[in-house]
Amino acid sequence: MNSSGQVLLDRYLKMGRIHPCILLVGPDKAAKLSAAVRMAKSIFCSDKSTGLFCGKCSSCQRIEKEIYPDLLLFKEDNEEALKVENVRDIIYQMEVAPLEGRGKVCIIEEAHRMNSASSNAFLKTLEEPKENRFFILTTTKLGGLLPTLVSRSLLFHFKPESETVQFSAEEWTALEKLLGDFQSTKEVDPVVDFCEEKESALRLLQFLQVALRKQALGESQGGLFASLSPLECTYKYQKTVELEGKLRSNANTGLLVESLMRQEFLK
Ligand SMILES: [Zn+2]
Known part of the structure; x- marks a missing residue:
């Protein structure tokens, strides 16, 4: 999968300064999740000499296995995570110091499932983002997200390459x-x-x-x-x-x- 969204996202990551909340939009859930994971690798990888990330270092491998301690990953099947009390807990976990020192990343798949209480709690953390804390949200329904949340995010649209005109x-x-x-x-x-x-x-x-x-x-x-x-x-x-x-x-x-x-x- 190498959609235009992925190409532009990779290019953006190479520039080094990353927005505290990235929103990946598009119909292909797997492509967006894999882009979010790639992004986490590009942030935590300890050997970026050959590109965005190496895929071989301990950080990359643990991210792949979803056991990297400074990566919080909430997949679509985890409905519980998006309840307001759990969102507050996510925010708290993001605020405490990273275990390995490089920062923290939180990926929330299909973030439009957050209700307004959860979204508002989440929005508060984006108002005063801490350094080296990155939220990556994915969604198939951009209209289902709080508009203020969308406006505080940097959007990348994932269109299948077949749609190229x-x-x-x-x-x-x-x-x-x-x-x-x-x-x-x-x-x-x-x-x-x-x-x-x-x-x-x-x-x-x-x-x-x-x-x-x-x-x-x-x-x-x-x-x-x-x-x-x-x-x-x-x-x-x-x-x-x-x-x-x-x-x-x-x-x-x-x-x-x-x-x-x-x-x-x-x-
Ligand atoms: Zn690596």
């Missing part, structure tokens, strides 16, 4: 020109007109995803986003995936385009 050279050039014109003129109307049909708006978003992903991975030379750093591209990519989800579920295209502009994708 193709563009003909003509369509690519046309979309690049549409957005290039907007970048230089700041005239929003042609883009809004183009997005009148939902299908066209989706194509535009998919175009942005492909272009941003290429830029984030260093695969494109020049192009619309040449001035952005890989991290900026990663954030913007995630935003376009969120917007695509919203558009597919119900939002009207006018709102979508407004959102595009507001979030300055095309600056």
Whole structure:
């Protein structure tokens, strides 16, 4: 499994500074859990000379066996863990000093199962995150999470690679020109007109995803986003995936385009 979400997450982890709450979103539970575990390895591995983690050191091996003392892992089958009294206990365990010194990681699978009392308890710890404490939440239902919790998290969307879209050279050039014109003129109307049909708006978003992903991975030379750093591209990519989800579920295209502009994708 090597979805775009995984590629971007790996790239993000290589940058070294990790957000205290990472949220992995997408339909594939196994891919998200394996990404969360990879992330824990990248934090605790004692030999990162060859990559994000070695997979061979004592830390990596104990994480694989789910017996690493500074990793709290709550899988989907553990309903009990998400009751408010247990969430408070998780938070307490996360606050006490790590046993092996490198920090602590807590993975909560399918975190939308938390009720509002649990979510609020959890949210409090994110307001004042302690150093080297990392929460990794996964979810298939982003809408089931408290919006404030989502806004305090850094999102990575996991889309199966099979969903990757193709563009003909003509369509690519046309979309690049549409957005290039907007970048230089700041005239929003042609883009809004183009997005009148939902299908066209989706194509535009998919175009942005492909272009941003290429830029984030260093695969494109020049192009619309040449001035952005890989991290900026990663954030913007995630935003376009969120917007695509919203558009597919119900939002009207006018709102979508407004959102595009507001979030300055095309600056
Ligand atoms: Zn290792």
